[in-house]
Amino acid sequence: MRIKVGISSCLLGENVRFDGGHKHLRLCTDSLSRFFEFVPECPEVGIGMGIPRKPIRLVGDVQAPHAVAVHDYQLDYTAELTAFGQQKAREHKGLCGYIFMKDSPSCGLFRVKIYQKNGYPAAEPGRGIYADVLKKAHPLMPMEESGRLNDPLLRENFISRVFAYSDWQQLLNAGLTHHKLINFHTRYKYLLMAHSPVYYAELGRMLADAGNHDVEALGERYFSALMMVLSEIASRKTHTNVLMHIQGYLKKKLSSAEKQELADIIDRYRTAELPLIVPITLLKHHFNNYPDPYIAKQAYLQPYPDALSLRNTI
Structure with missing residues (x-):
């Protein structure tokens, strides 16, 4: 039996990113898929955002950032992404790992930019809203992001x-x-x-x-x-x-x-x-x-x- 591992949908080549593209990680489809049964999720699509769509970014407090539309900070998706993460954390009890898309305001696991009022990122980076919820719900589960898997x-x-x-x-x-x-x-x-x-x-x-x-x-x-x-x-x-x-x-x-x-x-x-x-x-x-x-x-x-x-x- 293959091991169930969660993954950001775009890493499997699915065209779900804000620009209608993907970030296909061939390590997963060409090698790991022989042993892992991937369970893809795109939280932006999961909460009803379209493809393509306006990009979002993290802003505000480093410890509790908000995910907002880049073109209009009044469009706040934090609550929806959090709720979606909580739902998936309950559903995905059979997962034994998770691979996230790097730098994503929803899925980034490390060093995600959190923008401040001056327009520049804070010195201390954060974690994507969805990834943060899953990490807190399953702190022992192995989690990694796409860029770091090149090491x-x-x-x-x-x-x-x-x-x-x-x-x-x-x-x-x-x-x-x-x-x-x-x-x-x-x-x-x-x-x-x-x-x-x-x-x-x-x-x-x-x-x-x-x-x-x-x-x-x-x-x-x-x-x-x-x-x-x-x-x-x-x-x-x-x-x-x-x-x-x-x-x-x-x-x-x-x-x-x-x-x-x-x-x-x-x-x-x-x-x-x-x-x-x-x-x-x-x-x-x-x-x-x-x-x-x-x-x-x-x-x-x-x-x-x-x-x-x-x-x-x-």
Whole structure:
């Protein structure tokens, strides 16, 4: 089953923008659509604005801006966009991520211009009205915007979080137990370590006496911390640390030459000579020859389908 992900309609090539055009993001239609079931929304169209239409912009207080028509500030669409966002936040409970259109006064997630009385944008940017409502309603859901997905690290981080979010939702749907929670954490051990060794240790301590806590409450605290940790961008240093930990499971299996080759490949990744996919592929090769049940269930070795090729560029 493909994972349900919300998206700004224009990013799928739909002609819904104010000028009657689109902002087709081919990453979504050519690559991600194989694994994501996109749920498109255009809030301006959703509240009855036509195509084409007069553009809108954010104005006023940075903390509570208004969405108004550029040609007439008396035409205020804030309430309609807010209500539409609240409606969709209730309807879209099955979503595991959202991709927004950058810079949009309705859908922009980061650095949206908020204009002041002098006609210039405020020094502090804001967030689109619709995107802000959804973010507040689903604070743990992975959300990203189109422009930032051009960055290989941000793209990999977002997609990794979407798959983790979906994994957790499946666990909840099957019924959360203390045993399943511990198994989930065990599978995510090295992925968490790659994002933050410090917080990985804290999550381990959180579950140390899991049986003494209500599983639902503990699960909520754990998942909140999990998504916070995974939102951190993993570095070459932390990835190298994880690769070396996993390498240790092969030390009694490999020949001296094989161990030296693996150590060299990991070090060449550390010094940015090679992308992450190279040491990962070599580790998988060795574990195919020398299976280890603990390593086999680690999400780190395959947090998403290999076909996405996300580790080829980081």
